[in-house]
Amino acid sequence: MLLTSPTLQVCAIAAAALTTCATLLLWNRVRGPQALRWMARITLLAGSYAATALAVLLTVNILYGGLIVSVDDLFSDPHAKPMHHGGHGAAYQHGTGFNGGGDAAPPGQPGQ
Amino acid sequence: MSPISSSCQTVAIVLAFACALSTLLLWNRLRGPLLLRTAARLLLLVTGQLLATAAILVWINIASGGLIVSWQDLLGNQSTRGGVFAGQPGQVPALSGAVSATPALLLTSGQGHQPFDAAGHGFRVTTLHGTASGITSQVYVWTPPQYAAHPHMRFPVLELLHGVWGSPQGWTGPMNVAAHLEAAEQSGAVHPYILVVPELTPIPGHTKPNNNEECTDIPGDAKVGTWLTTDVRTMVVSDFRAEPQASGWGLMGYSTGGFCAAKLVLQYPDLYRAAVSLAGYYTPDSVELTDDPDLSTANSPLHLIGHTRTPAVSLLMTASAQDPIDPAYEATQMVAAAEANPLARATEVQSFIAPVGGGHNQTAWEKMLPTAFTWLSQRLAGPTG
Numbered sequence: 001m002l003l004t005s006p007t008l009q010v011c012a013i014a015a016a017a018l019t020t021c022a023t024l025l026l027w028n029r030v031r032g033p034q035a036l037r038w039m040a041r042i043t044l045l046a047g048s049y050a051a052t053a054l055a056v057l058l059t060v061n062i063l064y065g066g067l068i069v070s071v072d073d074l075f076s077d078p079h080a081k082p083m084h085h086g087g088h089g090a091a092y093q094h095g096t097g098f099n100g101g102g103d104a105a106p107p108g109q110p111g112q
Numbered sequence: 113m114s115p116i117s118s119s120c121q122t123v124a125i126v127l128a129f130a131c132a133l134s135t136l137l138l139w140n141r142l143r144g145p146l147l148l149r150t151a152a153r154l155l156l157l158v159t160g161q162l163l164a165t166a167a168i169l170v171w172i173n174i175a176s177g178g179l180i181v182s183w184q185d186l187l188g189n190q191s192t193r194g195g196v197f198a199g200q201p202g203q204v205p206a207l208s209g210a211v212s213a214t215p216a217l218l219l220t221s222g223q224g225h226q227p228f229d230a231a232g233h234g235f236r237v238t239t240l241h242g243t244a245s246g247i248t249s250q251v252y253v254w255t256p257p258q259y260a261a262h263p264h265m266r267f268p269v270l271e272l273l274h275g276v277w278g279s280p281q282g283w284t285g286p287m288n289v290a291a292h293l294e295a296a297e298q299s300g301a302v303h304p305y306i307l308v309v310p311e312l313t314p315i316p317g318h319t320k321p322n323n324n325e326e327c328t329d330i331p332g333d334a335k336v337g338t339w340l341t342t343d344v345r346t347m348v349v350s351d352f353r354a355e356p357q358a359s360g361w362g363l364m365g366y367s368t369g370g371f372c373a374a375k376l377v378l379q380y381p382d383l384y385r386a387a388v389s390l391a392g393y394y395t396p397d398s399v400e401l402t403d404d405p406d407l408s409t410a411n412s413p414l415h416l417i418g419h420t421r422t423p424a425v426s427l428l429m430t431a432s433a434q435d436p437i438d439p440a441y442e443a444t445q446m447v448a449a450a451e452a453n454p455l456a457r458a459t460e461v462q463s464f465i466a467p468v469g470g471g472h473n474q475t476a477w478e479k480m481l482p483t484a485f486t487w488l489s490q491r492l493a494g495p496t497g
Contacts, residue, residue: 004279020157024150027139038136045132045160052161053168060169063475065274065282072317 003058004066014111019048115170115186116178124167133161142230172324178436181471190264225347226251233284233291235309242343245335249314251344252280254290256297256304258495265497266353268360270305270488271344271384273312273369276324280309286474287366292481303486303494305362306354312336312369320401326398327372328411333400340372341380359493363387364484366477367438371396374413374427374446378459381423386491388484389429390477393438394446414442417450417456426460426491430480432469439463460491 002008023044030040043084113120135156142149173179224243228236235252242248258266272289274282281287289307296302306374312327313319315334325336345361348354355361361384365373370392377387394414401408409415416422429447431440443463450461464483470476 004281016161020154020161024159027153041136041139044317045157048157049132049161049164052158053165054193055167056170063286065286066279067277067282067285068318069277069279070316072319090175 003068003071004062006062009058009062012051012058015098016048016055019044019051023048054056114182115180118174119277121167121170121174127158128167131156131163134330136159144272144319146197163233176437177472178291179472181434181436182228182468184468185470185473194420195395201344210405222453225251225351230285233288235284235290235307237280238347240310240343240347244346245329245339247314247334247336247343249311249339250280251311251347252284252307252309253348254309255306256293256306258304259306259353262311262434262495262497263353264361265452265495266355266497268303268355268362268492270307270347270362270364271340272307272309272328273340273363273365273372274309275365275367275369276313276321277319278367279313280311280367282366283307283309284476287478287481289478292478293485296482296485299486302489303492305485306348306352308344308348310340312340312365312372314339319369322398323400324368324398325400326368326396326406326411327376328396330400337376337379341376341383345383353497355493355496357493358383358385360496362488362489362492364390365392366390366474367392367472368397370438374429375411375416377415377425377427378413378422379411381425384425386426386488387428388488389427390484391431391435391438391472392429392442394429394442414446414449417459417461418447418453418486419455420453421455422450422453422459424458427462428484428487429461429463430462430469430484431465432471432476433467434470435472435476437472443454444453456471473480 026044026064030037032040113124135153138156139153144152148432209324225238225240228238231237231252233254235254237250237252238250240251257265258265272280272283274280293302293305293307297304301320313324314336318334319326325334327336327340329335329337341457349356359383363377363384364387365371367390370389371394372388372392374392374394377384395412396402396408401411427446429443431438432445433440443465447461447463450456450459464480466480470479
C-alpha cells in the first residue's frame with residue numbers, strides 16, 4: 001500500500017473527522033456502570049487522538065516529498081542482514097568476521 | 113527551547129495529557145446553552161488531538177536524529193530563499209510563486225519506457241525499464257521553458273538524487289527545484305538545465321538508510337549504480353535534446369543523494385563533470401556496502417579522494433553547522449584528504465559550511481540551491497546548437 005496516496009490521506013482525514021463527531025455524540029449516550037462509561041469515554045478520546053495523529057502524519061509524509069513511500073518500508077527490519085549476497089559468498093564471510101560474529105548490525109541512524 | 117530538546121518533548125507530552133484530562137473532567141461541567149457547550153467540547157477535543165499529534169511529531173523528529181533543529185527550519189519563509197551563502201555572484205530575485213507547467217514535449221512513446229505522465233510542479237514521470245541494470249523504476253524529468261522555445265538546441269542536464277528515506281518527489285515538491293532554477297536563470301549566470309530525478313532506491317525493501325545500495329552495483333545483487341548512470345542517461349539522451357557529453361552533465365543530491373553525487377562523479381568522470389553534495393556524508397553507511405570491506409572502500413568518496421588517483425572533475429560539498437545527522441566536519445575531512453593526496457590534484461574539491469544553515473531537511477537544503485546552480489554553471493557547458 002502506498003503511504004503517499006491521496007486516497008489514503010482523504011480516508012485518514014475523514015476517519016479523524018468521524019471519530020471526533022462520534023466522541024461528541026456518544027460521550028453521554030454510553031450506558032452501564034460508572035467504570036464502563038469512563039472506559040468508553042477514554043476509548044473514544046484516544047481513538048479520535050490516534051485518528052487525527054495518523055491523518056497529520058500522512059500529510060506531513062506527503063508534504064516532505066514521500067519520505068516513507070510504502071508500508072513495507074515502515075515495517076521491514078532495518079537491521080536485517082542482506083540475504084542476497086549469493087554472488088560473493090567469500091566476501092560475505094569476510095564481512096561477517098569483520099563485524100565480529102555477524103550478529104552486530106551497525107547502529108541505526110534513520111533519516112540519512 | 114529548540115525542537116530537538118528534551119524540554120520540548122516533555123512540554124508537548126505534558127500538555128497533551130493535561131488537555132486529555134481536562135476534556136474528561138470538564139465535559140459535563142460546562143455551563144451555558146447547548147450550542148456553546150458543544151463548541152467548547154469540540155475545542156477541548158481538537159486541542160487535545162493536535163497536542164497529542166505534536167508530541168508524536170516531536171518524538172519522531174528526535175528519534176530520527178534531529179531532522180528539524182530550529183523553528184526557522186519549520187517556518188522557513190520566502191525571504192530566506194535567496195540562499196544562505198553571502199558574496200555569491202548573481203543575486204536571485206524573489207520567487208513569483210508556482211512554476212508554470214510547461215508541456216514542452218509530451219512524449220507518447222520511447223525506447224524501453226512508458227509514456228510520460230504529468231507529475232506536478234511541471235515535472236513529468238515515466239517508468240523506465242533499464243536494460244543495462246535490469247531495474248524498472250521511475251524517472252522524473254523537467255524541461256526548461258527555453259527547451260520548447262529553441263527546438264534545435266541541446267541542453268545540459270542536472271541529475272538530482274534524493275535522500276533515504278525518500279522519493280524523487282522530495283526534489284520536485286519540497287525542494288522547489290524547478291522554481292529555484294527558473295529564478296536563478298533570470299540572473300543570467302545559470303544555464304537552463306533539463307532536470308532528471310531518478311528513483312534512488314528502486315529495489316523494494318532496500319529503502320532504508322541502513323539497507324539501500326547507496327547508488328552502487330552490488331556484486332550478485334542490484335546494479336543501482338548502473339541504473340542511475342547508464343540507464344537513466346541513455347533514456348534522457350535518446351528521448352530529449354540533451355547534451356551527450358560529460359561536460360553537459362552534473363549531479364546534485366542531498367543526504368544519501370549527496371553521498372551518491374560525490375561517489376558517482378569520482379567513479380564516472382566520462383559521464384559527469386561536476387557534482388554538488390548538499391548535506392551529504394562521505395563513507396558508506398549501509399550494510400549492503402559495509403558488510404564487504406572491499407566494496408566499502410571502493411565506494412567511499414573519502415577513500416577515493418584520499419588514497420586513489422582521482423579524475424578532473426569538480427565537487428562542491430555544502431553543509432550546515434547545525435546539522436546533527438550529517439555533520440559539517442565530514443565535508444572538511446574530504447577537503448583535507450584531497451589536499452593531502454598528491455594523486456587528487458586534478459580534482460577540484462570545495463566545501464561550504466553555513467554556520468546557521470538549518471537542520472537535516474529540505475527547507476535547509478533549498479536555501480543552498482541558488483549557489484549550487486551558479487557554481488555548477490561555472491563548470492558545465494551551456495546549451496548548444
